[in-house]
Amino acid sequence: GQQLNQSPQSMFIQEGEDVSMNCTSSSIFNTWLWYKQEPGEGPVLLIALYKAGELTSNGRLTAQFGITRKDSFLNISASIPSDVGIYFCAGQDAGGTSYGKLTFGQGTILTVHP
């Protein structure tokens, strides 16, 4: 099935460093979302972006909805060990019978060394 292009695939960083990951698509989406998933659990919503150009923060997390509506990025500042996990971007369709269906990226595996 279709998936978004998410990069990097994995990151190994030291505690306190900033992290940046991004997602691109050949299709336009009306909403971009970022989720975090830990082993054996479902994805947990971090940030939702509803307008092209929108920049939204949630604590140490900041995400932006690209103005072309085909890309998004997520930044994590001052990383801590509990940031470890897999981060997924997702684009949300709107309209027709596919209303609300999510298309996910392949994920970015984040490892934070204390």
Next chain:
Amino acid sequence: DTGVSQNPRHKITKRGQNVTFRCDPISEHNRLYWYRQTLGQGPEFLTYFQNEAQLEKSRLLSDRFSAERPKGSFSTLEIQRTEQGDSAMYLCATPLEGSTDTQYFGPGTRLTVL
């Protein structure tokens, strides 16, 4: 806690057996989605309900898969004659009542077919 519960959390079955999973969202939003996630990949859309009506099915949903939402609240996903390729995490997602269509996921059901 999104309030979306899924049961069972884990299911191990032998090839050829039938299995059924259940999703119970707390909020009675009219939309409910099923996704499948294989190891190392992002979730992929399977099917979508608007109230009791199943409005879209992915090509991933073979004839052996059937999903229902009989009262427009909980939903079940059944796989008949399971195959080893069905081994995956099955995720249910719904928006919160009164919110936008931003989807919140349950913890998933991990299926292992031996």
